[in-house]
Amino acid sequence: MKVQDIYEKKQGEKLFLLGNEAAVRGALEAGISFASTYPGTPSSEIGNVLARIAHQVGVYFEFSVNEKVALEVSAAAAAAGLRSFVFMKHVGLNVAADAFMSTAYTGVRGGMIILSADDPSMHSSQNEQDNRIMAQLAGVPVLEPSNPQEMKDFMIYGINISEQLKIPVMIRTTTRVSHMRGIVELGPIKPGEKEGFFKKEEPGFTIAPAFARKMRQELIKKLNQLEVIGNTSQLNKVVRKNNKNKVGIITSGVSYNYVLDTVNKYSLPVNILKLGFCYPFPRELMKNFIANLDKIIVIEEVEPFLEKEVLTIIGQEGWQKKVYGKLDHTLPHIYEYNPDIIEQGLTQVLKVEVAEKNPGIDFSGLTPPMRPPVLCPGCPHRSTIYAIKKAVQGLKIKKENIIYSNDIGCYTLAMQPPYYMADYGICMGSSIGIASGMSKATRQKIVALIGDSTFFHAGIPPLINAVHQKANIMVVILDNEVTAMTGGQPNPGILTDRGGEKSTVVSIEELSRAAGAGYVKTIDPGDLDNSVETFKEGLQYEGVSVIISRSPCIMFVKREKERLTYQINQDKCTRCLICLRQFNCPAIFQREDGSIDINYLLCTDCGYCVQVCPQKAIEVKK
Amino acid sequence: MSYKKSYQIYIIGVGGQGTIKTATIIGEAAMAQGLNVVMSEVHGMAQRGGTVVTELKIGKGLSPLNENYSADLILAFEPSELLRTITVIGKNTNIIASCSAIIPFTVSLGISKYPDINQIIERLGKKVNNLHLIDAERIAKEAGNIITANIVILGAALATPQFPVKKDLIIESLKQNLPARSIDMNIKALEMGYQEYSNILN
Ligand code: SF4
Ligand code: SF4
Numbered sequence: 121m122k123v124q125d126i127y128e129k130k131q132g133e134k135l136f137l138l139g140n141e142a143a144v145r146g147a148l149e150a151g152i153s154f155a156s157t158y159p160g161t162p163s164s165e166i167g168n169v170l171a172r173i174a175h176q177v178g179v180y181f182e183f184s185v186n187e188k189v190a191l192e193v194s195a196a197a198a199a200a201g202l203r204s205f206v207f208m209k210h211v212g213l214n215v216a217a218d219a220f221m222s223t224a225y226t227g228v229r230g231g232m233i234i235l236s237a238d239d240p241s242m243h244s245s246q247n248e249q250d251n252r253i254m255a256q257l258a259g260v261p262v263l264e265p266s267n268p269q270e271m272k273d274f275m276i277y278g279i280n281i282s283e284q285l286k287i288p289v290m291i292r293t294t295t296r297v298s299h300m301r302g303i304v305e306l307g308p309i310k311p312g313e314k315e316g317f318f319k320k321e322e323p324g325f326t327i328a329p330a331f332a333r334k335m336r337q338e339l340i341k342k343l344n345q346l347e348v349i350g351n352t353s354q355l356n357k358v359v360r361k362n363n364k365n366k367v368g369i370i371t372s373g374v375s376y377n378y379v380l381d382t383v384n385k386y387s388l389p390v391n392i393l394k395l396g397f398c399y400p401f402p403r404e405l406m407k408n409f410i411a412n413l414d415k416i417i418v419i420e421e422v423e424p425f426l427e428k429e430v431l432t433i434i435g436q437e438g439w440q441k442k443v444y445g446k447l448d449h450t451l452p453h454i455y456e457y458n459p460d461i462i463e464q465g466l467t468q469v470l471k472v473e474v475a476e477k478n479p480g481i482d483f484s485g486l487t488p489p490m491r492p493p494v495l496c497p498g499c500p501h502r503s504t505i506y507a508i509k510k511a512v513q514g515l516k517i518k519k520e521n522i523i524y525s526n527d528i529g530c531y532t533l534a535m536q537p538p539y540y541m542a543d544y545g546i547c548m549g550s551s552i553g554i555a556s557g558m559s560k561a562t563r564q565k566i567v568a569l570i571g572d573s574t575f576f577h578a579g580i581p582p583l584i585n586a587v588h589q590k591a592n593i594m595v596v597i598l599d600n601e602v603t604a605m606t607g608g609q610p611n612p613g614i615l616t617d618r619g620g621e622k623s624t625v626v627s628i629e630e631l632s633r634a635a636g637a638g639y640v641k642t643i644d645p646g647d648l649d650n651s652v653e654t655f656k657e658g659l660q661y662e663g664v665s666v667i668i669s670r671s672p673c674i675m676f677v678k679r680e681k682e683r684l685t686y687q688i689n690q691d692k693c694t695r696c697l698i699c700l701r702q703f704n705c706p707a708i709f710q711r712e713d714g715s716i717d718i719n720y721l722l723c724t725d726c727g728y729c730v731q732v733c734p735q736k737a738i739e740v741k742k
Numbered sequence: 743m744s745y746k747k748s749y750q751i752y753i754i755g756v757g758g759q760g761t762i763k764t765a766t767i768i769g770e771a772a773m774a775q776g777l778n779v780v781m782s783e784v785h786g787m788a789q790r791g792g793t794v795v796t797e798l799k800i801g802k803g804l805s806p807l808n809e810n811y812s813a814d815l816i817l818a819f820e821p822s823e824l825l826r827t828i829t830v831i832g833k834n835t836n837i838i839a840s841c842s843a844i845i846p847f848t849v850s851l852g853i854s855k856y857p858d859i860n861q862i863i864e865r866l867g868k869k870v871n872n873l874h875l876i877d878a879e880r881i882a883k884e885a886g887n888i889i890t891a892n893i894v895i896l897g898a899a900l901a902t903p904q905f906p907v908k909k910d911l912i913i914e915s916l917k918q919n920l921p922a923r924s925i926d927m928n929i930k931a932l933e934m935g936y937q938e939y940s941n942i943l944n
Pocket of ligand 2: 706
C-alpha cells in the first residue's frame, strides 16, 4: 500500500489499514479540514500520515508545540465552524487537561474529535490510565472502536454527534486498536470547509464563572440527550442473543475481539452487548440487556468503567445478579487483555472444559538474551552523555553526589547500563522542574537531560522557575533537530515547509538567555574534548547553566556521498574495552578470541568512537 | 474457513529486521486473495533494537493475537528469539528460524548471556513436528544483499504445505510494499527461500 491510497482510493474499495491510518481516512470521510497533534505512541502514525498528505487533501495540519496547544488550536478551528481533529497519546491528555475540561463547557460549533490513544501494558508509556474516566470527568462523550474499520466509521459518527450537540467527542483507542491492521471498506470522501469564520454570537467562549454556571447546566443537558442517543445508537448492539441462557457479556474496545473469538471457538451460549458509544452510559439499553440475566461478565481494558455502571444499575433496580469482571478478580485489573486471559475468564465462569494444548516444551535453563531498546549506532546522544560522564569523572564528583533528572525521549535510554544516567523522570519537561526542586532540597549536583522537542513542549516554564528561584543546576538540551523517538516529527526548532509555507524557527539559545540562564553554550557532541570541557564549566557554574548539544539524529541525517569508514587497528588496541563497555556503541563487539571489531551492518560511520579510544586504535579505513 | 481453520502466524525478530514489512506483505496478499485478515504490530520504543513481534490471523477471527499453543506458523528472524515464543508453540506449529545470531549489547556488558542455540533446537525438536533452521543470511547474500534475509524466510514459509496465501499474490504484494529498486533482488531471495524449504521437505 502507498500512503496516497489513503485518499486516492474510492468508495467501496478496500485497504489493509493500520488503525491509525484508518483514523486518517475517517477524518477525510468526516469532512475534517483542520487537525493538530503532539506526537506520542500509540497515536503517532496518524500525524505521520497526515503530515505527508494534508497539503494534497486540503487539510490544515500542524504538529503543535504540546498537547494543550494542539487541543486549543483545534478547539479554535471548531469554534470558527470547521470540523477539527486533535489526537494524542493518553498521557498527552493530562497535558491538555485544562483546555479539555473547559472545551466540554464551552462546546464547539463545527464538529470536533479528540482522539486519545491509551496504552494498556505500557508498551511505550509511563502509566496505563484509562481516559474514558478523563472524559467522564470532563463530561465528554466517548466512542470506543474495536478495529480499523470501526476506527474509520466512528470518526464520521463522532463528528456528526459532535456537531449535532455542539460538544467535542472523544474516540478512545488502545495500542492494540491503533496498531492493529485490518481490512477497511472505504466510504466517500467529504471535502471539508476550507475557511472558518468566528461569529461573535451568544453563548460565547469565555468561561468566566457567571458564564460557566450556565455552561454547566447546558453540559448536563447535552449529556442527557447523548444518553438517549446512545440507547439506540448503531454503535451499541446486542451481537448475540440467547434467550435460554441467563449469562451475558458486556464488552467494548479491543476486548470485544477476544470475547467473540472465544465465544465462537467454544460455541458458548451467551448474550453479548457490544458498546461502541460507551459514555454517557446507555443506561436504558444496559438495563434491558441485564434485566433477564443472572450472570453478567463485563470485559473491558484498564479500569472497571462499565462494570461499575452495571453494578450501579443493579443496585438502583434492587436486583440480585452476579457481576464478574475486575472487581471480583475474575479478570485482571492490570495490563492489557489477550485471547488467553479472556478464554480463561470466560471458561471459568461458564465452567467449560478446556483441552490441554501445552506441548510441554522444556526450556528450563535457557533464557533469551535481554534486548532492551538501545540508542542507535551513531546516535549523537551517546556522545553527549559519554562526555557528561567524563566531565563528572574529571571533576571528581562522587557518584552519589550527582543526580541525573532525565526526561521523555530517546535519551531516556541513558537510564540503562553502562550509563545509569536517569535517577528521576516522570513526565514531559519534568527534568528541569525536578532539578529545580532538588537543588533547593539538597546540596547535590543536578544535571537535567532534556531533548529539543521536550524542551519546547514543557521545559521552558521550569527553566524560568529555576532561574528565578536561583537553582544551581546544569541543563543539557540534547538537540538532535527532530522529535526522534516517535518517528521523526518536526518541532519549533526546525525549519519545515508546508506546501511552500516555511515555518519560523525558534532558537533554543535565545529562549534560554531570555529565561535568564547565566551560562548558555552550544557544543557539537562530535567534538569530545570540547564537550567535556564545556560540561565541566557548566557543572562548576553557580546558577543555571544551559548547554545545548546539537547534532542531527542519525536516523534522519542526510548522508554525504563520500563517507569515511572506520576499523580497529589490532596492533594498537589493548583490549581495554572502553569503546565497548563505557561508550557502548552497539556496532562494536568482541570476537571470541578477545579482539575488538566493528559490525559493518550496524556501523553508521559516525566516527564518534575514534575520540573515545585512548590508544587511538580506531582509525580511518584506507 | 471455519473458526478452527483460521491460520495464525507469529513473526518475531529484532528491531530493523523487517518484521512488520514481512507481515504486511502477507496480510495484503491475503486480502487480495479474498481472505479475511487481521494483524497486530508494534511501534515506538521497542523498535530501537528490541524484540519486535508481529502477529496475523487469516480466515475467521477478529483478534490478530495468537492464542496459547495455537500458532500455525512461527517465523523467527533470530534463533534465540524462539525462546520468547514458547507460549504460542503447539505440537503442530510450523517453525522456521534463521540460524544467524544477533548478540545484543547486554551480552558484551556481561549482564545477560546468549543461550546455546543447539540446545534450543534439540529441546524443541523433542516436542514439535515441524522445525527448520535456515541459513537465511547466507541465502540473502547470494540473492544480492543480507537485508533480504526476512524475505528468504518468507519464501520458505510459502513452501510449507498449509500456508494459506498463494505465492503469486505474495509476489504482487511484495512489489507494492518494497522499494522499486530492490524488487528483483527480493523476488530472488523469496524464490531461493522457497527452494531451500522445498529441498528440505523432499
Ligand atoms: S577503546 Fe581502543 S584500545 Fe580500548 S578496546 Fe576499544 S579499540 Fe581497543
Ligand atoms: S563509527 Fe564507531 S561509534 Fe560510529 S557507529 Fe561505527 S562503531 Fe559506532
